[in-house]
Amino acid sequence: MSVRGWDAEAAVIGLGAWGSAALWQLAVRGVDVIGVDRYPPGHAWGGSHGGSRMFRITCLEHPDLVPLARRSARLWGELERASGAELSVPSGGLLIGPPDGPVTGGTLRAAAAHGIEVRTLSAAELEERFPGHTAVPKGHIGVWEPGAGIVRPEATIRAAVDLARAAGARVLTGSRVTGLCPVAGGVEVTTPTGSLRVRRAVVAAGAWLPTLVPAVRGCRRGWAGSNCICPRSGGARRRPAGCWSRG
Numbered sequence: 079m080s081v082r083g084w085d086a087e088a089a090v091i092g093l094g095a096w097g098s099a100a101l102w103q104l105a106v107r108g109v110d111v112i113g114v115d116r117y118p119p120g121h122a123w124g125g126s127h128g129g130s131r132m133f134r135i136t137c138l139e140h141p142d143l144v145p146l147a148r149r150s151a152r153l154w155g156e157l158e159r160a161s162g163a164e165l166s167v168p169s170g171g172l173l174i175g176p177p178d179g180p181v182t183g184g185t186l187r188a189a190a191a192h193g194i195e196v197r198t199l200s201a202a203e204l205e206e207r208f209p210g211h212t213a214v215p216k217g218h219i220g221v222w223e224p225g226a227g228i229v230r231p232e233a234t235i236r237a238a239v240d241l242a243r244a245a246g247a248r249v250l251t252g253s254r255v256t257g258l259c260p261v262a263g264g265v266e267v268t269t270p271t272g273s274l275r276v277r278r279a280v281v282a283a284g285a286w287l288p289t290l291v292p293a294v295r296g297c298r299r300g301w302a303g304s305n306c307i308c309p310r311s312g313g314a315r316r317r318p319a320g321c322w323s324r325g
């Protein structure tokens with residue numbers, strides 16, 4: 079439903095993994111929402127490019143994120159059913175690193191806090207079960223999470239935007255937002271071709287976020303990941319979603 083005097087109740091700026099999901103969920107809840115992105119949905123220039131990402135319930139960043147990951151898994155399933163597209167592969171997931179490192183240590187902490195099934199493997203067991211992983215340092219361990227898997231980011235974004243449109247969302251692509259300005263009761267969203275006045279704005283601009291909201295700064299982490307689903311390497315069963323932290 080349109081709000082008098084406003085172009086929409088809400089705008090979602092950036093339709094990558096985060097913004098497309100926000101647009102879909104707002105639209106299905108009946109919010110009059112406009113999605114804006116400088117590129118078409120599922121493009122290759124953002125953080126959500128490509129055909130695969132690792133999905134874990136055991137959030138190694140902090141155990142408190144586990145309930146969000148569980149909800150996200152439920153919504154991913156909902157999106158898959160509603161769109162009819164294959165958006166995930168239940169491959170299981172393997173994390174490798176020193177037992178007290180940020181990746182394996184964080185995963186074990188999240189699993190223990192929420193009673194999630196994981197299996198710890200020594201370096202020798204790792205090489206035997208997953209022969210693709212050779213030369214694992216002796217002190218490193220593997221953490222096998224059967225409930226982890228691979229999700230398909232570009233296909234997921236396209237499915238979310240399509241379903242949002244079907245639920246009434248408007249989508250502007252090829253529109254670069256150049257400014258966000260608070261106005262009485264809302265926000266003015268500026269693009270080179272005009273501006274939108276909305277009651278609320280969700281800014282999901284990924285790595286471009288600091289250009290729109292300068293107070294937010296990014297951070298970097300050094301991990302190596304592989305989410306290989308190509309048949310030539312044995313597919314998801316032989317090479318599950320994985321992440322190896324050297325420190």
Ligand SMILES: Cc1cc2nc3c(=O)[nH]c(=O)nc-3n(C[C@H](O)[C@H](O)[C@H](O)COP(=O)(O)OP(=O)(O)OC[C@H]3O[C@@H](n4cnc5c(N)ncnc54)[C@H](O)[C@@H]3O)c2cc1C
Binds near residue numbers: 282303
């Ligand atoms: C190589 C790689 C591997 C990764 N592996 C994993 C993994 O295995 N598991 C995992 O959980 N995470 C992984 N990540 C991280 C994850 O993919 C990203 O954090 C996530 O996809 C980012 O989504 P986003 O929506 O924040 O950003 P993006 O996908 O970059 O979306 C931002 C959107 O905003 C739009 N935009 C930006 N500025 C403007 C503007 N001014 N006007 C209009 N539109 C704008 C962009 O066009 C873009 O569409 C990986 C990331 C990379 C790069």
